[in-house]
Amino acid sequence: MNYDLEKLIELEKVDREIARLSDEVSALPKRVSAIEEQLADHKAAVEKARTAIKNNEASRRKLESDIQDSQQKIVKYRSQSSSVKTNAEYKALMQEVEFAEKQISACEDKILDLMISLEVEEKSLKAAESELKTEAISVEREKAEARTRTAEDEKQLEGFEATRKELRAAVSDGSLAHYDRVMRQRRSAIAEARDQKCQACYVMLRPQTWQELKTNGQIITCGSCGRILFYDPAHEPPPPEPPKKKRSRAAAQAETDSEVAQEITPIP
Numbered sequence: 001m002n003y004d005l006e007k008l009i010e011l012e013k014v015d016r017e018i019a020r021l022s023d024e025v026s027a028l029p030k031r032v033s034a035i036e037e038q039l040a041d042h043k044a045a046v047e048k049a050r051t052a053i054k055n056n057e058a059s060r061r062k063l064e065s066d067i068q069d070s071q072q073k074i075v076k077y078r079s080q081s082s083s084v085k086t087n088a089e090y091k092a093l094m095q096e097v098e099f100a101e102k103q104i105s106a107c108e109d110k111i112l113d114l115m116i117s118l119e120v121e122e123k124s125l126k127a128a129e130s131e132l133k134t135e136a137i138s139v140e141r142e143k144a145e146a147r148t149r150t151a152e153d154e155k156q157l158e159g160f161e162a163t164r165k166e167l168r169a170a171v172s173d174g175s176l177a178h179y180d181r182v183m184r185q186r187r188s189a190i191a192e193a194r195d196q197k198c199q200a201c202y203v204m205l206r207p208q209t210w211q212e213l214k215t216n217g218q219i220i221t222c223g224s225c226g227r228i229l230f231y232d233p234a235h236e237p238p239p240p241e242p243p244k245k246k247r248s249r250a251a252a253q254a255e256t257d258s259e260v261a262q263e264i265t266p267i268p
């Protein structure tokens with residue numbers, strides 16, 4: 001195989017690997033932030049559960065202070081009741097006491113409801129915290145894996161870059177310039193020619209070009225897409241089967257006879 005052709009085929013493989021690895025490395029920050037976003041929902045769930053508990057506690061404190069207020073009122077009304085002059089005044093005070101007692105009882109009911117809710121809220125906080133913890137561990141693991149992968153990619157890239165340099169130095173300037181130009185335009189610069197066609201653009205090659213190409217002895221480019229062509233004898237289609245001989249009528253008749261004979265062979 002032509003020396004430049006051989007090196008350029010290798011160079012394209014290396015360039016493709018470099019492109020793949022570079023894409024992977026540059027995609028990492030996006031991937032890490034996507035991984036971290038998975039945590040955001042769990043953090044929000046924990047925050048929501050904590051807020052519910054805080055609100056519950058605040059409501060209870062308010063109700064407890066309302067109860068205290070009502071109790072103080074009751075004490076006040078009772079002390080006033082000893083010094084009232086009329087029955088009507090006494091009755092009015094007792095009504096106030098009754099009202100305050102009812103309020104206390106209502107507050108106590110609400111506190112009980114809040115205590116029941118608190119149990120549920122504490123359970124959901126615990127569940128949310130535990131889910132967050134599990135998720136955080138898996139996110140950290142995924143991030144570590146992504147970082148390891150990138151480090152490996154970068155190491156591989158270094159190796160490929162070195163090989164690329166060597167290969168480029170080995171190829172003649174003219175071939176390299178053509179390779180670079182087609183690579184820029186078409187993102188691939190090498191194509192196999194099979195069945196007398198460029199396998200990148202599927203344009204038919206002239207018979208003479210095809211014959212020359214089959215030796216891989218020189219740099220030949222596709223007249224249509226400009227890619228550097230090579231030939232792989234392993235991909236040569238198998239030679240067509242030789243056409244079957246036309247059978248003579250006598251032979252056909254003999255065959256029919258033997259079939260018939262088989263059919264009527266008696267069972268021994």
Ligand SMILES: [Zn+2]
Nearest residue numbers: 198201222225
């Ligand atoms: Zn082509």
